[in-house]
Amino acid sequence: TSSTRPQRLLRAVQRKATKGDPQSVISAIDYFCRNSEWAMNVGDEKGPILDSVVCEVSPATALELGTYCGYSSVRIARLLPVGTKLITLEFHPDYACIARQVIQHAGLEDKIFLVEGASGDLIPKMADMFGISTFDFVFLDHWKDRYLPDLKLLEECQLLRKGSVLLADNVICPGTPDYLEYVRNSPRYESRYFQSHLEYTKVEDGLEKSVFLG
Ligand SMILES: O=C(NC/C=C/[C@H]1O[C@@H](Sc2ccncc2)[C@H](O)[C@@H]1O)c1cc([N+](=O)[O-])cc(O)c1O
Ligand SMILES: [Mg+2]
Numbered sequence: 001t002s003s004t005r006p007q008r009l010l011r012a013v014q015r016k017a018t019k020g021d022p023q024s025v026i027s028a029i030d031y032f033c034r035n036s037e038w039a040m041n042v043g044d045e046k047g048p049i050l051d052s053v054v055c056e057v058s059p060a061t062a063l064e065l066g067t068y069c070g071y072s073s074v075r076i077a078r079l080l081p082v083g084t085k086l087i088t089l090e091f092h093p094d095y096a097c098i099a100r101q102v103i104q105h106a107g108l109e110d111k112i113f114l115v116e117g118a119s120g121d122l123i124p125k126m127a128d129m130f131g132i133s134t135f136d137f138v139f140l141d142h143w144k145d146r147y148l149p150d151l152k153l154l155e156e157c158q159l160l161r162k163g164s165v166l167l168a169d170n171v172i173c174p175g176t177p178d179y180l181e182y183v184r185n186s187p188r189y190e191s192r193y194f195q196s197h198l199e200y201t202k203v204e205d206g207l208e209k210s211v212f213l214g
Helices: 005-016 022-035 043-057 071-077 093-106 119-130 144-156 171-175 177-185
Strands: 061-065 085-090 112-116 135-140 160-168 189-197 204-212
Touching (some): 005 093, 022 071, 022 093, 043 189, 071 093, 085 119, 171 177, 171 204
Parallel strands (some): 061 085, 061 135
Antiparallel strands (some): 189 204
16 A cells, blocks of 8 residues: 655654654655655755754744644754743644654654644643743744734734744745735734745745744
8 A cells, every 4th residue: 555755754764863863853854855755844954044043042832833744843842941842733633643753753752742633723722731821932834824814813812922933934935925914014023034945945935033022
């Protein structure tokens, strides 16, 4: 029976990456995507930009929208200090299953809480589910037409505080025009574009970093 691309990506991690070594998991996925099959991971060019923002914010509580195979969950969680956590939301059960195994191979299962469901349903439950009040950092990488509605939901649920940092993938390709217009024109955000390329390609893409001003 045929396998799926996420299953083949997981197999590459299990074969090539060292258990408990997040960097080797990241490298194994990037190698697979460059040499075998493209996959929609933030990748090895935008990834270091994500890393630098995570290090700068050093979040006590972080949220990721769109886990997919867990590549960016591993990138983020490997940089989080002890006692902090990444909550990542994934809609597709098959992707969630793969991501859990990738996260486990990296040895980061104690720092990452993967919740299955739609961000629109789960965001209002975050405070109660995890006993948090606000997120210091949010990485948006799920359905592109959900970036703006979910940002507004985070505002309505008072899950952002003065200084919360949002980092959005794919603001050029595939593109999130309504989100970009909102964060760049709203007086409540200080926004900056990090130009890069679509993962594993020469196509332009980039990350938008937006600081909530309260
Ligand atoms: O479409 C893209 N990403 C959508 C990602 C979606 C991921 O998030 C959930 S949706 C969800 C999760 C949680 N809550 C609600 C929905 C999906 O099951 C998938 O795991 C994309 C596409 C390209 N590309 O080049 O075409 C490049 C990229 O970097 C991309 O991120
Ligand atoms: Mg993406």
